[in-house]
Amino acid sequence: MSANAAAEAARPYNYAYLDEQTKRMIRRAILKAIAIPGYQVPFASREMPMPYGWGTGGVQVTASIIGPSDVLKVIDQGSDDTTNAVSIRKFFEKTAGVAVTTATTAASIIQTRHRIPETPLGAGQVLVYQVPIPEPLRFLEPRETETRKMHALAEYGLMHVKLYEDIAKHGRIAKTYDYPVMVGGRYLMDPSPTPKFDNPKMHRSPALQLFGAGREKRIYAVPPHTDVVSLDFDDHPFEVNKFDKPCALCGATDVYLDEVILDDRGGRMFVCSDTDNCETRRADGHRGELLGNEEPRA
């Protein structure tokens, strides 16, 4: 018996925590979700050893697809270092004995909360989103019975009216995250509370995107190379958030930034939300304002 097999036998829980029957059930839901892009597939979500709302859907999806040869990256708010990302990464290290990384390019599975990595994903990578409320229409219509009907009939007028009302009231669509998208021209989908800055990254991505909502018991998917279009109007086209300043650490301009308050006199700085991207850029010689503004020599 190899050391690995011995460790396996000594574990009080199955590989990657979930029992194999449960994994099979979840894989079936995932396959159905891939077959019907953007459609929310109900699944018999299990209690997980972390609380609902803390990524149980994403964890169940990851647990069902992960294997010993995978390399896992977990981010929360774009960072590998936030408490919940650390906790979930440790969970899979412990229960699945899987290799982990913070490098976006080295990962085969990336579980995320609230961000899509800045580095474009490639074929063969899987991005697993943690989803709190999978139903894009939920805050317009609280009843599941009604929203399922609306999806069945592709009746999305309610959402267009809401976006129009935003324009009438605020002069713009006042939705900055959780920004609704149409998937494959058929289903309205909630991209999870990622900032709308990340929406374009979903469009025709070569990576497989899986969405798990544990408490709400739904799985949905965007297969590789699928159209993901953010809702808008001809005279109010979709725009991503723009920042006035580059990252203070790595000087990146085309990335999502976190605002960090430096003192109580209004001092603040903006730094990359995606820590891996920021570190990689700094390793390549990019220097932001705080580090003396330098570009790498060609």
Next chain:
Amino acid sequence: MYVAVKGGEKAIDNAHRLLGHDRRGDPEIAEISTEQIAGQLKLAVARVMAEGSLYDPQVASLAIKQARGDLIEAIFLARAYRTTLPRFGYSLPVETSRMVVERRISATYKDLPGGQILGPTFDYTHRLIDFGLAGETLPERPAENPAGLEPAPHVTGLLNDEGLIERNAARSDDPPRDLTREPLAFPAGRDLRLQNLARGDEGFLLGLAYSSQRGFGGSHPFVGEIRIGEVQVEFFAEELGFAVTLGRVQLTECEMVNQFKGSATEPPQFTRGYGLVFGQSERKSMSMALVDRALRAEDLGQDVTAPAQDQEFVLSHSDNVQATGFVEHLKLPHYVDFQAELGLVRRMRAVAAAARADEPEEAIPAEADDMTEDREAAE
């Protein structure tokens, strides 16, 4: 200068260490044992078993110890353990009419076959703090009934003889659905509703039940009967061809009798609400029975007007493990979304300020691209 506010593995490890230390409390004082919890905090253990959907006093006691007495946390621990257990099959329905009764009361009849048996109840105690309990106690031996108990048929069965109460639906050949093995879909049948309520949060159901009594979904209930005691759990073993007894569980069962006017096709009859909970929990079983009846409004042709009658509202929000998780997840970082909102609010405020500045001129929605002063981020 820049210190990233990140969690870091070390901080988490240290937090867990502190938690373990805090759980133990003063090491000079004897550690509480799970036997003590199971034996002396029985009702807490019962609640954890009921809402944790796992009849295992040992695990429930341990969970209470680990959770430092936070019962919802203990319920959560029990659930996350339960969900990994292999499932051999489904037991036969338990026969509560053959319960070994410890307590059995009816509010509808002064006396009835099987008698009124008060059992261990707080009902008629004065709620005065018993300072004598602060020290060690040696309670008196309980009195015993030398004659033993007579069989206690269900009160609703007695009403049934006269046709005064609706009949329960005949036992169907379809196996009951299992909400831990398939996602809940609406409308949910009574089997699923009862499962949901049985593991639902006691406080939530209590509030809903109370609201239905206060006119939100008007019910006029009587406690037909509450009984508490042990029943045998039997499992039909295919290989053997007969049922074998797996063990005994303590249950609290409540049957509510509710008013119901007749209709053109049906003569007036009482209707039922049903509650069944692991362990001794009268409050929960009564609340469950009231909410069960309220949720039957639609089936019984009543208007659904109150929260307690609304399936989606009740069933989607009754689970305290789900509820506490989602409410408490707000503690997780939300910087990314908050950043986006910050940017939008700043931008909209700038547009409004600009509009105020050149009031007489054209009205608002000018594109606000010239606010470089304002370090707005999102949008």
